[in-house]
Amino acid sequence: MHATVESWLSKTREELDEIYRNAKPGELPTGDTRGTAILAGSLLSKLVAAFARLFAWQGKVFDIFAEDGRAGVLINKITPFSLSFIVAKVYRDNSWMDGKETIVIDYSKTSFFAKVIRDEIREVEPGVYLGKVWWGKKRILDFALTRKQDE
Structure with a gap:
């Protein structure tokens, strides 16, 4: 696990x-990324992150197709076999958290199962992204993405 992401596992939501x-x-991610679920403020956050990676969600694969690098799509890697499932649109927009520009991962028009989910990510350091998961307008979880070559 990337050192920055590991340090996030012991941080509070605030x-x-x-x-x-x-x-x-930052830059829109491209290619394969490794995901880490973060249950902020929990004593069990390292255990939850390991369990989620093993059995539920391993990350996202990004395909940025706009010529200006401002939009694309992604597919989530889920299950212990990293099956590609649940497509989302990726674009820049204002964050629901603070109104500043962010990278949005929008499932509303691409996934029946996840249409109420919106992710937002920002690049904290090169190749390391901190994300927020929204269920409707309620924030439910944090996560990290790291580019495979940056781990």
Whole structure:
């Protein structure tokens, strides 16, 4: 696990929110990324992250297709076999958290199962993204993405 992401596992939700607010959107990720679910403020966050990676969600594969690098699609890798499932649109827009620019992962028009989910990510350091998961307008979880070559 990337050292920055490992340090996030022991942070509170407020500390992660502060990191997110201070980050710029950065570059849209491309290719295969490794995902880490973060249950902020929990003593079990490392266990939850390991369990989620093993049995539920391993990350996302991004395909940025706009010529200006501002939009694309992704597919989530889920199950212990990293099956590609649940497509989303990727684009830049304003964050629901602070109104500043962010990278949005939008499932509303691409997935029956996840249409109420919206993810937002910002690049905290090169190849390392901190994300927020929204269920409708309620934030439910934090997560990290790292580019495979940056681990």
